Amino acid sequence: MFFLNWPEELKEKPIDMKQFIAFVKKEFYHVFRDRKTLLLLFGLPIAQILLFGFALTNEIKNSKIVVCDYAKDDASRAIISRLEASRSFDIERSLMGHEQIEKAFKEGKVKLAIVFPEGFGSNLAHTNHAQVQIIADASDPNTGTTLSNYANAVIMEYQQELLQQVTLPMQINVETRMIYNPELKGTTNFVPGVMALVLLLICVLMTSVSIVREKELGTMEILLVSPFNPLLVVISKAVPYFVLSLFNLTVILLLSVFLLKMPVAGSIFLLFFESSLLILTALSLGLLISNSTDSQQTAMLISLMGMLLPTMIFTGFMFPLENMPKPLQVISNIVPSRWYYVIIKAVMIKGLGFKHIWKETLILFGMTVFLLTVSIRKFKTRLA
Amino acid sequence: MSGLRYLLQKEFRQIFRNPTILRMILMVPTIQLLIMPLAADYEIKNINIAVVDHDHSTYSSKLVNTITASGYFRLISYGESYNAAFELLEGDKTDLILEIPQHFERNLVTENQQKLFIGINAINGVKAGVGSGYLSRIINNYNADIRAEWITPSKFNPIPVIEVANINWFNLHLNYQRYMVPGILVVLVTMVGSYLCALNIVKEKEIGTIEQINVTPIKKYHFILGKLIPFWVLGMFVFSLGLLVIARLVYGIVPLGSFALIYGFLALYLVAVLGIGLLMSTYAQTQQQAMSLAFFMMMIFIMMSGLFTPIDSMPGWAKVIAALNPVSYFVDVMRMVVLKGSTFHDIQRHFAIIGGFALFFNTWAVLNYRKTS
Numbered sequence: 001m002f003f004l005n006w007p008e009e010l011k012e013k014p015i016d017m018k019q020f021i022a023f024v025k026k027e028f029y030h031v032f033r034d035r036k037t038l039l040l041l042f043g044l045p046i047a048q049i050l051l052f053g054f055a056l057t058n059e060i061k062n063s064k065i066v067v068c069d070y071a072k073d074d075a076s077r078a079i080i081s082r083l084e085a086s087r088s089f090d091i092e093r094s095l096m097g098h099e100q101i102e103k104a105f106k107e108g109k110v111k112l113a114i115v116f117p118e119g120f121g122s123n124l125a126h127t128n129h130a131q132v133q134i135i136a137d138a139s140d141p142n143t144g145t146t147l148s149n150y151a152n153a154v155i156m157e158y159q160q161e162l163l164q165q166v167t168l169p170m171q172i173n174v175e176t177r178m179i180y181n182p183e184l185k186g187t188t189n190f191v192p193g194v195m196a197l198v199l200l201l202i203c204v205l206m207t208s209v210s211i212v213r214e215k216e217l218g219t220m221e222i223l224l225v226s227p228f229n230p231l232l233v234v235i236s237k238a239v240p241y242f243v244l245s246l247f248n249l250t251v252i253l254l255l256s257v258f259l260l261k262m263p264v265a266g267s268i269f270l271l272f273f274e275s276s277l278l279i280l281t282a283l284s285l286g287l288l289i290s291n292s293t294d295s296q297q298t299a300m301l302i303s304l305m306g307m308l309l310p311t312m313i314f315t316g317f318m319f320p321l322e323n324m325p326k327p328l329q330v331i332s333n334i335v336p337s338r339w340y341y342v343i344i345k346a347v348m349i350k351g352l353g354f355k356h357i358w359k360e361t362l363i364l365f366g367m368t369v370f371l372l373t374v375s376i377r378k379f380k381t382r383l384a
Numbered sequence: 385m386s387g388l389r390y391l392l393q394k395e396f397r398q399i400f401r402n403p404t405i406l407r408m409i410l411m412v413p414t415i416q417l418l419i420m421p422l423a424a425d426y427e428i429k430n431i432n433i434a435v436v437d438h439d440h441s442t443y444s445s446k447l448v449n450t451i452t453a454s455g456y457f458r459l460i461s462y463g464e465s466y467n468a469a470f471e472l473l474e475g476d477k478t479d480l481i482l483e484i485p486q487h488f489e490r491n492l493v494t495e496n497q498q499k500l501f502i503g504i505n506a507i508n509g510v511k512a513g514v515g516s517g518y519l520s521r522i523i524n525n526y527n528a529d530i531r532a533e534w535i536t537p538s539k540f541n542p543i544p545v546i547e548v549a550n551i552n553w554f555n556l557h558l559n560y561q562r563y564m565v566p567g568i569l570v571v572l573v574t575m576v577g578s579y580l581c582a583l584n585i586v587k588e589k590e591i592g593t594i595e596q597i598n599v600t601p602i603k604k605y606h607f608i609l610g611k612l613i614p615f616w617v618l619g620m621f622v623f624s625l626g627l628l629v630i631a632r633l634v635y636g637i638v639p640l641g642s643f644a645l646i647y648g649f650l651a652l653y654l655v656a657v658l659g660i661g662l663l664m665s666t667y668a669q670t671q672q673q674a675m676s677l678a679f680f681m682m683m684i685f686i687m688m689s690g691l692f693t694p695i696d697s698m699p700g701w702a703k704v705i706a707a708l709n710p711v712s713y714f715v716d717v718m719r720m721v722v723l724k725g726s727t728f729h730d731i732q733r734h735f736a737i738i739g740g741f742a743l744f745f746n747t748w749a750v751l752n753y754r755k756t757s
Contacts, residue, residue: 034670034672034673036668036669036673037670037672037673037676040673040676040677040680041676043680044676044679044680047680047684048680048683048684051684051687051688051702051705052687054699054702055687055688055698055699055702055705056687056693056698057693057697057698058426058510058692058693058694058697059509059510059697060694060696060697061696061697062696062697063694063696064696090696102553105553105554105724106720106724106725106726106727106730107726107730108716108720108726108730124546128545129545129547130545130546130547131546131547131548131549132546132547132548132549133548133549133551134548134549134550134551135551135553136550136551136552136553137553137554137724138552138553138554138555138556138558139553139554139555139562139563139719139720139723139724140563140694140719141426141427141552141555141558141559141560141563142426142427142560142563143694144552144555144558145552145558148550148552149517152548152550155546155548156546158546159545159546169496169531169534170492170493170496170497170527170530170531170534171496171497171498171527172492172497172498172499172500172523172526172527172530173497173498173499173500174499174500174501174502174519174520174523175499175500175501175502176502176503176504176516176520177501177502177503177504178504178506178509178512178516179473179503179504179505179506180505180506180507181506181507181509181512182506184506184509184510184512184513185509186509186510188506188507188509189507189508189509201679201683202679205675205676205679206672206676209671209672209675213671213672217590293404294404295402295404295405296583296587296671296672296675297402297405297583297587297671298404298405298408300579300583300671300675301405301408301409301412301579302408304575304579304675304678304679304682305408305412305413305575305576305579306408306412308575308679308682308683308686309416309420309568309571309572309686310416310419310420312686312692313420313423313424314423318424318692318693319423319424319425319426319692320428320508320511322430322432323425323426323427323428323429323430324422324423324425325422325423328419328422328423331419332423342476345507346474349507350474352474356474356475
């Protein structure tokens with residue numbers, strides 16, 4: 001019954017198209033009058049997509065490591081020059097003892113230490129057995145293990161070469177193909193995520209204050225006693241932000257394609273359609289927040305403090321969702337940008353058609369309908 | 385000073401008067417600190433694999449068994465059609481396709497050489513790299529096993545071996561939560577402090593009560609201090625809740641370094657962050673403006689702080705932005721002091737820089753706040 005039981009006023013007062021247009025005009029004036037907000041609205045997505053698109057990557061490169069070469073022979077030098085060739089490392093040579101290594105870790109200067117003991121090369125040459133120590137600052141487990149894996153691989157490579165590679169019998173070779181992203185670029189993964197994040201958060205943020213602002217300033221009373229259908233008031237609030245968001249979307253797409261070199265393998269039309277759907281979901285969520293709060297501060301705190309981190313994490317572009325514990329995977333389902341991220345990867349990168357993403361589209365659509373219904377139901381036509 | 389006392393009284397009353405906001409300030413960080421670190425895990429596990437087996441021999445099934453037994457891979461499908469497997473890849477049902485060619489077993493024995501094909505969804509390049517690395521290693525071991533079945537190893541094996549001892553310091557069990565909790569706590573405290581502070585003065589502007597304050601003989605810095613101190617106290621409280629209650633009881637994280645050092649840095653850091661909030665609110669005319677600005681800054685602060693992605697991997701110009709970001713310093717300090725037990729000597733540079741930020745932003749805010757418009 002919750003969805004059928006509309007407030008009386010919504011049914012009584014007629015909806016007039018002319019009035020609606022007048023309302024939309026009023027909202028546009030509100031938005032365009034506030035130049036500073038407008039500037040931020042346009043500047044924000046551009047700055048963020050460029051900044052994050054270029055700067056963010058979960059690759060590990062240029063990490064400072066220290067090599068303690070007590071051996072100083074051909075073998076250790078050969079390995080060190082291999083390490084130097086890798087772009088993961090930024091090598092510093094010095095003869096540190098274990099205490100100094102710990103000190104350097106504590107100062108945060110280096111992430112990894114590789115120690116070649118004295119006589120490394122001669123041990124290897126005479127007894128065919130030598131030892132190396134790789135010490136990682138594992139306070140950051142990701143960087144720590146990745147770097148020590150890289151270093152291990154370099155040493156193993158050297159060892160393989162020592163074998164002189166007499167062609168081994170029964171060799172299984174592996175041919176690996178990196179599908180969708182042959183160069184393993186970080187942007188392929190991050191740009192769609194940042195797009196989802198920026199589109200969703202900006203829309204929610206802007207709409208979430210729209211209605212509560214009129215409540216706080218007292219102008220809502222005037223609107224409610226006038227003979228307009230309150231539904232008009234709510235819907236017309238969303239229209240300017242929808243138009244602005246479409247504009248932002250276009251700019252974001254242009255930047256991602258021309259500056260960040262993102263592919264658009266699928267249909268542009270589908271991409272716009274799906275993005276508009278996300279924008280609508282975000283607007284509905286914003287309206288719901290706006291209708292359920294009684295001050296701008298509360299609305300903003302919900303849409304900023306409450307949503308920023310969860311959206312960042314649960315969209316799935318920084319931390320793969322399938323790695324998360326089961327309950328959190330369930331929670332992630334209520335984050336709209338999570339579905340949009342799947343959609344946009346499918347359309348932009350994989351070039352898939354609608355039949356592969358209808359499920360995600362349906363979920364976003366369902367969310368929009370639900371949020372919009374609840375927010376209109378929550379809209380109070382009598383102020384306390 | 386009595387002017388300041390009354391101002392403080394007013395500000396505290398305003399905060400405590402609004403239970404919704406007060407509840408949010410306490411609840412939101414608590415809940416997020418309980419959930420977020422569990423989700424922020426880089427470890428690559430549960431890689432889904434689809435096997436396309438054109439051979440159906442003892443060797444091919446043995447290979448599949450070896451792969452699934454490794455614990456890294458989950459066998460999603462096992463069939464004969466590459467196209468069917470590729471559809472799974474398109475739909476994100478599998479991350480990886482392994483194709484075993486026809487007559488794999490026979491040719492391996494007769495021709496001494498065979499090729500396997502791996503296709504990986506590489507949209508997430510790091511995950512793809514790790515996954516293919518695991519798989520190649522498993523195939524190599526499998527290869528060695530098969531070879532051993534056919535060829536009896538000679539007694540004297542003159543293969544040079546470099547033995548690598550890998551040692552992990554500070555986090556033996558490679559626990560990601562230990563790493564993420566201190567950083568996320570920093571972000572939450574920053575959000576609480578800067579948002580509230582940014583919105584506060586603007587609200588007075590928008591409602592018009594600032595006029596009343598402006599006509600009183602209250603000094604500019606008294607006004608600023610009156611806004612700063614309550615949120616400073618609040619920030620200290622939220623941080624303590626996170627560090628002493630949630631981090632300790634839920635995640636079992638006890639700082640290795642000294643509490644005095646952490647709190648000393650926090651005290652200074654909060655002054656800097658609140659100064660940024662104040663500065664924003666002296667420029668904004670409406671709460672909406674202040675909030676858009678705060679949102680913009682906050683997102684950059686978080687993304688460019690090294691909290692989720694390493695700063696070392698960023699391009700040079702982005703490193704400059706990260707160096708101008710106060711959050712990156714506190715994230716760094718928390719990780720150093722809590723996880724590694726770094727001392728004042730190790731973080732004195734951080735102290736100096738944050739001190740500079742605090743001075744700079746607050747001076748700017750005081751100068752920019754005008755009693756007459």
